Amino acid sequence: MIKTFIDKLLGKSPSAAGKKPQFGKRVEVPVSVHGIDPKLVDERAIHVVRTLQQAGFEAYVVGGAVRDLLVGLRPKDFDVATNATPEQVKSLFRRAFIIGRRFRIVHVVYGRGREHEVIEVSTFRAYLDNAAAEQVKGNERTSKNELAGMQHAVDSSGRVLRDNVWGPQEEDAVRRDFTINAMYYDPETQIVVDYHNGLKDAKSRTLRMIGDAATRYREDPVRIIRAIRFSAKLSPLGFKLEAKTSGPLVKSQKLLNDVPQSRLFDEMLKLLQTGHALASVEQLKVLGMARGIYPLLDVVVERAEQGIVAAALKDTDRRVGEGKPVAPSFLLACVLWADVRDGWDQRVKSGQHSHPALQDAIEDVFNARIGDVSGRGKLAGDMREIWLMQPRFEKRVGSTPFGMVDQPRFRAGFDFMRLRADAGEIDEVLADWWQEFSMASDDVRQDMVDQVRAEQQQQRKQAPRVHRAPAKSTPAAPAKPDAEGDGQEFSVDGQNAPRKRRRRRRSGAAKGEGGASSGGAAE
Known part of the structure; x- marks a missing residue:
């Protein structure tokens, strides 16, 4: 009774508290049943599995x-996944790196540059009751010294901070989040190892949490976001969240308050950049979780149907679907552009020069919306460059266009400008001109610049002159334009002598920076 009462105070489910986990029965499913096409398996993943197996270890695609x-x-x-330790894995591959503190894993790298691929290798982890784990009072940020050297540690809420105790495959399986993610495939024998009816759930299109969902969310609150992401990703295939898995989501959302901001930022990017951004936004609304997960994500959901943001989300999904790279800087630049644009306009209207006004507006947006999560590094630098490039697209004469197309971030800046044109924010003619200019030869580019210059000169000639006075103007009106050198446009009687003096001042200014004596003998 007392234990049950304490469990309730801690928010533990009565069905899960003190209950030994169901490790499940190992079932080996042959290819005749699961039907996996081996041609769909990446050769580099096969190479990693084969290398580990030849060294005497178990290894599976997982x-x-x-x-x-x-x-x-x-x-x-x-x-x-393998029973080899991170150090043993690293020793078998030339380009392998051990990463992570909370979960130590190995990245095996193939290729270089944009063509590189990473195969992530993890060691089978033991199932450990969190009640037996070492406890720290703070969180990941405030307890770094305490966590040093710990293999299994939790904070006061039960969230796992360290989990690096190795174990057998059956325990590794029960620690995974969803049944459909807890299966192991051996590409050498083509056998699928299944402990929790994952194959059955895959066939019935069910997204089910292994064990008690509320407990699993408490162990790692990021599983809340993963549940949303997987349901959005798999919904086109007919997958739906099981009721016991979706039920505790809203109530568990407050657990995300203790997750480091950097980790939430990374999870937000996964929601938006895995090819299902629009579906993820819709799923957040359906589940009643449109606000409160992460402040910047709140802004994305709020603006998801607005002009440039909607276009950016749709374009991101398209590019991922086509296997093209996407950059978080571009998407976030679109999401936060309204803040930058409004702040820029306000500063210009208050009298600040355009360029510093834009820079100050950008800095304010970074402080208010992103903070130090990005480290003000490459992400912030790319966003700033995209924004600062926008007013330069208005300049299509001189050397500016030639310098623009040679900039490394030109394409991102142009794509951003194109979305602005599609949203009706700027003239589509401008976007079309830059599209043609960027693809033209040098000779054609020069012709295009010359044509723009000629058009601008023609517009200036056709525009009404500022100094032309209406019929009702007073005789004093010509004085100002005449001083600027257009006195011949006015022939008011009795004004010839003053006009000559004004000409002498103009001549003197041209010769000696306004020296009064320089034009004394002009006539």
């Missing part, structure tokens, strides 16, 4: 890749 293979999709990422 997680979302197996799920995608089961439903006939070609996975974009491949993860491998």
Whole structure:
């Protein structure tokens, strides 16, 4: 009774508190049943598995890749699970790096530059009751010294801060989040190892949490965001969240307050850059979680149907679907452009020069919306460059256009400007001109610049002169324009002598920076 009462105070589910986990029964499913096409498996993932197995270790493709293979999709990422420790894995590959503190894993790298691919290798982890883990009073940020050297640690809310105790495959399986992500595929034997009816859930299109959902969300609150992301990603295939998995989501949302901002920022980018941004936004609304996960995500959801943001989300989904790279800087530049634009306009109207006004507006937006999460590094630098480039697109004469197209971030700046044109913010003719200019030869580019210059000169000639006075103007009106050198336009009787004096002042200014004596003998 007392234990049950304490469990309730701590928010633990009675069904989960003190209950030994169901490790599940190992079931080996042959290819005749699961039907995975081996041609869909990445050769580099096969190489990692084969290398580990030849060294005497167990190794399998695991997680979302197996799920995608089961439903006939070609996975974009491949993860491998093994009983080899991170140090043992690293020793077998020339380009392998151990990363992470909370979960230590190995990145095996193939290729270079944009063509590189990373196979993530994790060691089977043991299932450990969090009650037996070392406890710290603070969180990841405030307890770094305490966490040093710990293998299994939790904070006061039960959130796992360190989890680096190795164990057998059956315990590794029960620690994974969803049943459809807890299957292991051996590309050498083509056997799928299933402990929690993942194959059955994959066939019935059910997204089910392993174990008690509320407890699993408390162990790692980021699973809340993962549930949203997977349901959005898999909804076109007919997958739906099981009721016991979706039920605790809203109530558990407050647990995200203790998650480091940098980790939430990364999870937000996964929501928006895995090809299902629009579906993720819609899923957040359906689940009643449109606000409160992360402040910047709140802005994305709020503006998801507005002009340039809607276009950017749609374009991001399209590019991911086509296998093209996407940059978080571009999407976030679109999301926050309204703040930058409004702040810029206000400063210009108050009398500040345009360029510093834009720079100050950008800095204010970074402080208010992003903070120090990005480290003001490459992400912030790319966003700033995209924004600062926008007024330069208005300049289509002289050397500016030639310098613009040679900038490394020109394409991102142009694509951003194109979205602005599509949203009706600027003239589409401007976007079309830059599109043609960027693809033209040097000779054609010069012709295009010359044509713009001629058009601007023609417009200035056709525009009404500022100094032309209406019929009702007083005789004093010509004085100002005449001083600027257009006195011949006015022939008011009796004004010839003053006009000559004004000419002498103009001549003197041209010769000697306004010296009064320089034009004394002009006539």
